[in-house]
Structure formats: C-alpha cells, structure tokens
Amino acid sequence: MHTAARVLTAAGLLASLGALGSGCLTRKVSGEPPSTKINYNTVIRQSAIDKIDLLFAIDNSSSMGDKQALFADAVPDLINRLLTPNCVRDADGSVVPPQNGQCAPGSKPEFTPVQDIHIGIVSSSIGSYGTNQCNPTAAGNAGKQLDDKGQLLTRADSSGTPKTQPFNFLSWLPDNVEANKDKKPIAGTTAYGRAGLTSDQLETDFKAMVKGVADHGCGYEGQLESVYRFLVQPDPWESYTLPGNEADSNARVKLNGVDKKILQQRANFLREDSLVAIIMLTDENENTIDPLALGAHAWLYESGYRVAGGTPACSDPSKGPNSAECFSCYQDNAKDLPCYQKGLPLEQDGANVRFFEPKRRFGYDARFPLERYTTGFSQTKVPDRRGEHTETDNPDVRSFNYVGNPNCTNPLFAKGSSLAEAAEKTDNPDALCNLARGPRSSDLIFYAIIGGVPWQMLTDQPTNLEDSNPGKFKDKLVEDDWRRILGADPARYDFTGINARMRESVAKRDGVADTGSFRDWDTKNDDLQYACVFNLAKERDCSLPENKDACDCARATDSPLCDRTVPTKQLKGKAYPTVSQLSVARTLRDQGIVASLCPKFSADSDKDKEDYGYRPAVRTIVNRLKDALSERCIPQPLEEQDDGTVPCLITELLPSGDQATACDPAKGLKQPEAGVLERYRKQQVAGNATPEELARPLCVISQLKGPELVNNSCVKSTKGGWCYVSREKVATEKCAQSIKFPEAFPPPNGALVNLQCIEQPPTAGGDAGP
Template sequence: MEYTGGGQRRTPMHTAARVLTAAGLLASLGALGSGCLTRKVSGEPPTTKINYTQVIRQSAIDKIDLLFAIDNSTSMGDKQALFAEAVPDLINRLLTPNCLRDSDGAVVAPTSGGCPPNTKPEFTPVQDIHIGIVSSSIGSYGTVQCDPAVPGKQNDDKGRLLVRATAGSSPKTQPFNFLSWLPTVEANKDKKPIDGTTAYGRTGDVARERDLLENDFKAMVTGTADHGCGYEGQLESVYRFLIQPDPWESYSLPGGENNRDAVVSLNGIDKVILQQRANFLREDSLVAVVMLTDENENTIDPLALQAHSWLYESGSQVAGGTPACSDPAKGPNSQECFSCYQDGAKGTPCYQKPLDRELDGFNVRFFEPKRRFGYDPRFPIERYTTGFTQAKVPDRRGEHPDNSFNYVGNPNCTNPLFAKASSLADAAANPDNPDKLCNLTKSDRSSDLIFYAIIGGVPWQMLTDKPDDLNDNNPGVFKDKLNDDDWRRILGQDPLRYNFDGINPRMRESIAKREGVTGTDWRDWDTKNDDLQYACVFPLKAPRDCTKPENKDACDCARPTDSPLCDATTKTTQTKGKAYPTVSQLSVARTLRDQGIVASLCPREITNTDSADYGYRPAVRTIVNRLKDALSERCIPQPLEEEADGTVPCLITELLPSGDQATACDPAKGLEQPEAGVLDRYRKQQQANNATPDELARPLCVIKQLKGADLVNNSCVKSNKGGWCYVSREKVPTEKCAQSIKFPELDTLRPPNGALVSLQCIEQPPSAGADAGP
C-alpha cells in the first residue's frame, strides 16, 4: 500500500475513541508490533480501527549493511558492467546526501564544503557501511545441470559472500569477504573495524580512500561474472546468507540422476556463512538487499516432493500434471490438479510419464510449473516475505516436518536478521549446537529497517508517472513508490495463482507470442518453445559477435533466430540486451509494500553518460530516495485527526534499558506507569518474540502526550516538560515531514539510548462519499 501525505480530509473521531484509556486503546490495536495502514473504505460506520504502528528510534541510523544479490548466469555481464558504472552515484549519495532548502524543502546540490547556507542535509551522512555480494548460483543438488566441478563455471557459490574482483584490483575484504567503510571522522570516534578486517577511510587521505572503495566495489560487481548456474536462486541465496538459521554445508544425491528414487540430503552446517553473517550483520543497522537479475527465481526447494524435487533440475524430462491442470474450466488452482508423480495419479495414463522434450525444454523448466507439471518445486514466496519481516522463521526441521510433501515453514527459530550480534557470534562459535543456532536472542531491530530492492525484468516506462506509454520516447518521471494500479499492470491480480487480470501483456511469462505485444524493436518472436518472451529489451553499447569463442557462453544470438536481440541481417550478432519478467522477485517487493523497491534492468538511456537517466542511475536514485526516510527523521505516513486540544488518539510506550517496573517510570520525564492490560499484552508479545529473561524484566512506561501550554510554537521540541507531541507542517511550516512525532530536544527529557519506543494510533474511516485517498 502506498502511504499518503498531508491534505486528506478526515472525519471527526467517534466519541468512543476520545475516551479510550491506554488499556482500551491497546486492546483495540492488539499486541504491539509492526504493521501498516489499513485501506479506508467509504461509507463504513464510525468504528475505531487500527491505523498505524511504528517503532520510534531516538538516534539516527548511523550504519548500513548493503547486500548485493547479483545474478551471475549467462548474459548478465553487460548488466553488471552498467551497474558498476552506477556505483559512484550510490556511494556519493550515501556519504554526501542532497541538501534541502529550509524555506520549502526543495533539493539543493551539496558543495565541496557541504550544504550551502539555509539548507540542511536530507539525512546524516552514513559513515559506517558494510558491502557484500552473493551470487545467484547455489548448485543443483547433485544433478548435472549445474555441476560445481565443471571447469570454467561458477555453478555453486553456496550463498556465501564472494569476492571475484576483476584483474588489477585487490579489495580489502579479508577474511570475511565484505567491504567496510569506516573513516576516521568524528561520527566514528568510538568505533573500530570488525576484528580481522581492514576498513576503508582509516588513513589520513579520506578522499583517496573513498575513490578506492568505489573502484574496488566496481571490480567486485563486474568480477561476479556470468559463468554461473542457469537455474538461478537469487532470493534463495539471500535467504541462506541472511536468514536461514541452519544453512547446510553440502548436499548429496546417492546414485545421482541415474537413481530416480534417490532423495536429496542436506548435510552439516555451513560454518563459513555463520561466521560471515556474524561479522557482516549488525543488530542496529539499516539492512538493504539490492538484487540485480534478468530472470525469474528458478531454483528448487530441495526437500519438496519428499526430497525428490531434484528431478526438476535434472537432465531428464519430468512428468506432467493431471489433465485438470491445463483444463480451462479447472486449471492449476483446482484440487484435481496435481503432479503425476503423486500417489493420487496412480492408475491414470499420466502416472510418472515424462513429457516430450518439446513440451519440457530445460531453458523453460520453471515456466508456469503448476499448470504444466501440477507442482511448483520452488519455495513459496511467503518464505522470503516472512524472512524479511518476521522475528521467527523455520530451520530445516520446521520447513518440512515429518518429511512433508510440501513446504510447511513452522516458525520455530529466531530469525538471524532480528537477532543480537552477540547471539550471532555465539552461533558461529558453536555451529554444532542446534539450540545456539535456533534460539538466538532477539534484537530491537524492526522490520522497517529492512529494505529489498529488485532491479529486474520490468519495462522502465511502467515505473514512471506515464506507465501506459511503452514507447522509448516516454517523457514520464520515475516514481519512487508504486501504487496498486501500477502493481496490477506489472503482475496482474495474483500471478502466483495464475490470475493475470489487469496485467500488461509484456509482463506475462510465455513461450508463445503474446496477444497485444507489437512493434519492430520490441516484439515477440518464435521461441520454438525453448525460451521465454521478454519483459523489456535495450540496445547494447556495442554489438556482440556471437561466433567468437569468448562470447560462446554469454550471447543470445549463437544460433540464427528471429529474436529481437539479434541483428536483422547478421543474425549471429547481438545488438540488444534483455530481461524476462522477474515475477517471483517482484511479487516479494509487492508484498513488502513500503519496504519493497523496484527499478528496471532495461535502462532508459544507454549512450549519454552525462544524463541523469543513464544506465542504472535511476535505480540507484530510487533506492536511496526510499532509504533516506529511515536514515533521517521518520515521518508519519498519514495525517491523524486532532482533538480540540491538539492531541491525537495514539499510545506511545517506552521499554527502558534497565530498572524496576515499580519505580522506573519517572513523571518528571513524562513517564507514567502503564495500566495492567498494557503491560500484560506487551509481555506476551515479548514472549512470542523469544525475549530473554533480562528483556522481560525491562520496565515498560507510557509516555505522556504534551499539549497546550507545554508546547512552544505548536511543538514540544523546545519544551521543558517530558513527553511527546504530534506536529504537522500545517502548523509548523518549516517541518520536513508533513506530520511527525516529536520529543523535547533536551537530553535529560529524551528517551535514553537503548530504550525501545513504540507508537500505535487509531483512525476513523471517512464518512460516506468522502475521498478515501489512494
């Protein structure tokens, strides 16, 4: 859902909402936690409902952990090179933010000396950054398709941080395979590099170190190369590195592909990942995953189909689905649609009968698998959205309990993304202790500090304010956020359940020509059922002769076809790059809403290097524009209805770092003892999040809302009273946010470091006929 800013008309709060006690408010809201605005529907009766929840941080985020998931399958080399050119834009924007004019908030370019007079930086420059790369290659579980032993190939990078820098570069990545930016500036005076690492910026010449960081990062991006597995596991590589509580070290397939009854086993614990994770991931950082890929997620859940799912990555044809799967009247969502490998298909003509090669090309093995095979052997998308947002996830025991046929995903372990650094280090030091791996201590990280960006297969035009104009001369402006209509064009109603209502035909995965896709340069072609149609194409900087040996494994025109990527005359010369619809990755971004970011792998501008839209500059710009809200003062995404005295129906609680519940809530600091219901609900939520006894003993207070004479110029920032207030730009024109929560600036009145402050508000739907907003 896209959050709205100021200016929306709100109906008055119902009387019942005005007299809610803290306990009553919390009872209406449910347990404390993260959430989002509920969509308002015109004409609803005036009943109180949950509107908004947020964790409020009392100090700016001063560190970022950036994980780049780079597709290293064939044909990705040109995209990696373009992304490397955008690296300086990314580094410069984080280290030297844009400036905002005090009078109207307009963007002003920074100078060599910082922000000009009467401006301020859009966020505090980030002076503590970790940068790591994982590839899309995670092997094929004992089959021949992505054998790690094949010379010259990089088929299994195991989901570990990797360094394959181009020649002439020696990035400072040892021993944990990530870059660290930690210059000797005032903001870092109390920090030191992770033990064993060498950080950039530690010498006196910070500017030179900054250039070195950029160049070494660029070398790592292009060094990822395009010799990897064609069954890409982009999402799974990220999950394995950041989230999987017990990442496996190796796999085995007894007898190999010749034994059709063989089952995959996942063996041991990957100690390398545990150690890399413990050093790369900080508990108080902003985590951003940036994925660069031109193809859909194409790797299996190895334990699915009772550990027989390796068949779908084998070099043999696989069985199809029951007739209902392709029956228009029933379809893949029908209960009668299932795999002909399953017992229910016994006695039918399809039972374990492989499809013909022309119906089951290896290059399109994962195209609409439920419709074609009656079974999708990949992990469900919910695995990844849960991993990015929830405090608990399954380990291997919870993924397929009792050898289940399908993925179950019982969340029995603490998510490493939401764990304390000390607990991650303890797990790395004790990899053979299942309790250490599973029962990590939860940190205070909230899901709004985790972002996922996909630079993938979607036309750039569809990401502008003119999404229906798919011409190359579309004058539209790129949007930082997509609304529901945008998503419907990109994915349809529910592509994972084959409901494509509203989708633009260019975003349909298809081996056949798609109705409605026309044009000379951007057209569908005869794939011979062995390739997919493209989401978008773009001109290469220079033509590529696919007959040359060095281009053998990185060319789309090795054999003459009518593909729009190939020169019309010399059909073995490639003139364009491409991206397929990246349905799975885009579906994750759609589900994550405000934490999901989308950019196109097909650039708008490829020749004018000075253009703001050259290469992946728009992608980097969109990513930082979305991260900056978390790096700066946090705004409330929607205006709240104020009472006559300026208060709003919100409850703010503060979990103190230490103290006794009976005495810790100091009225002089605006703290009050919570009512019994508030405290009880909070403790239950802590227990659900696997809190330790020490965390459960931390005192909880309710923070008083300030009003009237306690405010100074409609704000409590200059107040000498403890508490909080709601401030809108309507009343304070110089505010950056259209609406926000403020605290007094006096250190003695602000929540102390280590406190966890949570805001929850309620709101009324508009009256009948009112504008419900986007």
C-alpha cells in the same frame, strides 16, 4: 464529535494490537467513533541510523555481464549519495545537490552522512543438488562458478584487489569523523577511510567486485534463496548428496551439516542495530528448487531429464492449477489418472524454460513458497530445517510439504553476540535456533529488486511503453502499478489487469505491440518472451568463441535482440519477467523497492544523462532508505481532534529500571494500564525476548496539547511528552507530518519507542484510502 477518541483508554487502544513492529497507515483517521483496530504501528527513533549493511545479490548466469557493467557505472552514485547526501532547503523543503560536498547556507543534509558501511555480494548460483547441470566437477564445467553456496564472495576483475579478507566484505569506517571515534574495525578486516584508503578507492574496489561476479554461473538462478541462506536460514546446510545414480529417479537428496563459513561471515557482516538493504540485480525469475520437496526428489526439475506433467485438471480451463484435482503425476494419488508419467512432450518442456508457471504445466511447483522470503525479510521468527517440512516415515527425510513452522529466532533480528556464538556451535541445533533477540525492527530491512519490468511502467506515465516516454521515475508504486506489473494474484494464476509484457510465456502474447524496439518472437518453445529490452553499449559478435557462453544470438532466430541482417550480431540486452522477486517486493509494501534492469539510456554517449544506466535505480533506492536514515516521517496525515491531539498511543520500553518506579511523571511518563502491559509482554515473548528484555519497564508517554506546546510543536516544551506536528502548522518542518519529543526530555538511549494509532471509519464522502 470527537469525544469517543479522547476518552478511549490505553487498554482499549491496544486491545487488538498485533505484533510490535512496523506498519503502514492504510486509511485516514476520521472523527467518527473508533473501531479500536490498530492500523498504524511503528517504531519511533530519535537518533538517526549511523550504519548500513548493504548486501548485493547479483545474478551471475550467462548474459548478465552487460548488466553488471552498467551497475558498476552506478556505484559512484550510490557511494557518493550515502557519504554526501543531498541538501534540503529550510524555506520550502526542496532538495538540491551539495556543492563541493557541502550544503549551502539555509539548507541541511537530507540525512546524516553514513560513515559506517559494510558491503557484501552473493551470487545467484547455489548448485543443483547433485545433478550435472550445475555441478562444478562435471565434465565441461571447468572455469565456471556454478555453486557459490550463498556465501559472501570476492572475485575481483583485473582492475582492483579489494581488501575484503577474511570475511569477504568491504568496510567503510573512516577514523576522522566524530561518529566513529569509539568504533574499531571488525577484527582482521581493513577499513576504508583509513591509512590512505579513500572513498575513491572504495568505489574502484567495489566496481571490481561487481564485475568479478562474472556471468559463468548456474542457469537455474537462486537469487532469493542465496540471500535467504546468507542472512536468514538459522542452519544453512554445508553440502548435499544424491545417493546412487542421477538416472535413478528414486534417488533422494540429503542435506548435510551446517555451513560454518556462512555463520562466521554473517556474524561479522551483520550488525544488530544497522539498516539492512538487500539489493538484487537479476534478469530472470527464481529458478531454484526446495531440495526436500516432492519426497526429496525435486532435483529432477533441475536435471537434464524430462519430468512428469500434471493431472488433466491443471490445463483444463474449467478447473485449472488452483483446483484440488491439479497435482503432479509423480504423486501416488495420480497413478490411476491419465497422466504423462514419463514426462511431458519435449515441445512442452524445454530445459531452458522449466520453471515458468510450473503448477499449470507440471501440477507442482518444486520451488520454495514465496512466503519463505517475505517472512524471512520481515518477521522475527523463521523455521530451521526441523520446522520446514512435514515428517515422513523415513527419519532422514522431512519432505513433500513445506510448512515453514517459525520455531527459531530470525538471525536478521538477533543480537550480534548471539550470532557470533552460533558460529561456534554448528553441531547444536538449539543453539542455532534460540538466538537472543536484538534491537532491529522490520522497518530497518529493505529489499530492492532491479529486475525484469519495463522502465516505463515505473514512471508517472506507466501505460506509455514507447522509448520516448517522458515520464519521471517514481520512488514508490501504488496498487494500480502492481496490477499492471503482476496482475491481481500471480501465485494463484489470477493475472487480471496485468500488462501483456509481464506474462511469462514461450508463445507470442496477445496484446504485445511491435514498437520497433520491442516485439515478441518465435522462441521455438525453448525460451521465454521478454519483459523489456535495451540497447547494448557495444554490439556483440556471437560467432566468436569467447562469446559463446554469454551471447543471445549464437543461432539464427528472429529474436529482437539480434541484427535482422546479421543474425549472429547481438544489439540488445534483455530481461525476462522477474515475477517471484517482484512479488516479494509487493508483499513487503513499504520495505519493497522496484527498479528496471532495462535502462532508459545505455550508450556510452549518454553517461552524463540523469537517467543513464542504473542511476534511476540507485536514486530510487536511496530516496527510499533516507527516511530511515533521517528523522522519521509518518507516511500519511493523522486526523486531529478538536484539541489538536490524535488518537494514538506511544509506549516506551526503558533500557533498565523497575516497573513500579521507572515511569517518572516529571518526564511525561506514566504507568501503563494492566491490559497494555500484559499485551506488550505477550508480544515480547512471541518475539523470543530474553529474560533481561522482559524485565525492562514499559511506560506510556503523555501526549502534549494546547498551552503545553510552543509554536504548534513540543520541541521547545518544558514538559515531558510527545506531540504530532504537521507542516501545515509548522512551515519549516522537513516532514509533512511527524512525531516530536521535547528537546529537554528525549527518550533515553536504548529505549524502544512504539507508536500505535487506531483505525476509524471514514467520514461521509471521505477517502477510505487504498
């Protein structure tokens, strides 16, 4: 019954192979004839990742101070877990904390302690493109941090002076561990773990950096865009100009130059072979614009002026924002339609709520499309400024439509030497674009959002929104969770299945219950309803001058954040639905991580509790990273054939050698069929491989079976090859299922090993998977 899978050739298996990289097993492989569609495709690593680059994107708008303080409290948990991992018992695979930094006999660390870490911070403030709303030089804005440009920043509070110069990131690189014996700190930097700079000092200084971000930033938050500018944009602009007067609605924004500081910071912070984790802390949706959208007039949406609405179809229930008849009244084809050309009525367009459901309200979304960020955090090719927008008659303006033509190597996937060279060639667009491809694969890039979603919805009891919910936090969400959080397709305004708390709205929402600790309120059309609230560790008197820019109860309202008897006393913090950031995590699937900005416990008296503050968030993040830091587990079981093999193919791109002679049968290697090799080379070209990489030989690794195995595993085999091992057959395995290689024939250092498995239809009555 399994002969079809056994005789499938390697060429047939790869006949429909897409881009080489990570993937996820969407359904079990059955014993039926294969469809030859690849549905699991991933890189197999034999050595643990020994370095991490942590980029924190911290919202610095008003009211974020309380969340930053809570996050600073979680810093020790994060640092300690990376430096001293939990222990895994050999007998049953259970996880226990270490004792005095050591694992007890009969257990081992869940992953190799990480002894090479870079830690950097970007804020959410990137200005407002020439308007006065977030202009650092405008009257009344002195002392605020309104435009951090997407650069790494160090604004320490009074508790510490972090040693981050000259590139504004912390480096942990102790010299007393074997893994670092040949490593030296980045030139000019000071490495913690040396010269008396202990892990305790690293924690203290990291806390100071977190608190130093402060909450005096731009109210038009650009959390995703700041990260993109720092990590991904091949040619981040240095400055912008808005010629003429802000009151002149015909003025067009122009982007100037290339930010050399970002390129230099990026080249030193980002290692080509590290695990990259983006950790975002924010209480509000993405609110920054694409400056060249709407004919380079998108700045109007971040000005203090009212903006034009959409055509009548946008708010017509029978048509709606997805219809072709819905567009902005600014656009030429709207001139003969009944439109709000001079701006929506004030009650429909409060400046504080400008960016919620913009297509429905304005007929136009002036922000970058979310695909920009999902592509930037996962794909090897991205656009530079030349590939982002459609052409216009004006050669200085590439505007109206964001097309995102992926014409450049993504810096996240570039060689370190190439990033360093680019930092010195800011006047050469081709040098910034054509970076040499490095070894990083997309499964080593993680994106975590600690944002606006009720903590209860992230537990194993997600429909219980009471404060007393006893559920356990989950490390990973399933599709039912996502539908409750975002609906079916929020980008197209399909909110089927969404929980009412996650809808962006100025009005009270149907389905939101008054639980005593949470309720909707009369926003006066000038604020959004909240996704969640939490108790402040210390109440805040909003009548005091020092709190006027960081308080939610400065005016008398019925907000659930404020004391009912003393309306200017703030008792609770809040988070709005962070729809954009959560949508990115949803699209990134296995690489996306979600936690709540509203903690279950936040009082000082609760600091010893397991779920205090952002401990659940840190726990979830590290639990998701640890698979990449340790032996690679396959997320779902593969269906074994009668002889114990699975319908998968493993290829090995060797570091060097000649294609005709490099595949040594004594090591379990054989020449790939012509179709396999051709397909692989095409994917290398698509990934901007260098001539040297295209010359590397590709081999197929033999799958071992039967008498070639020892105790149902090939680890002790005397033949070269690979095998599929499950805990069902080998009880001591840490992974429920994994790919193994003989200890005597491991893939050589520098080899790229890739696993592809075919999808087959489910057996009768079987589970087809999600």
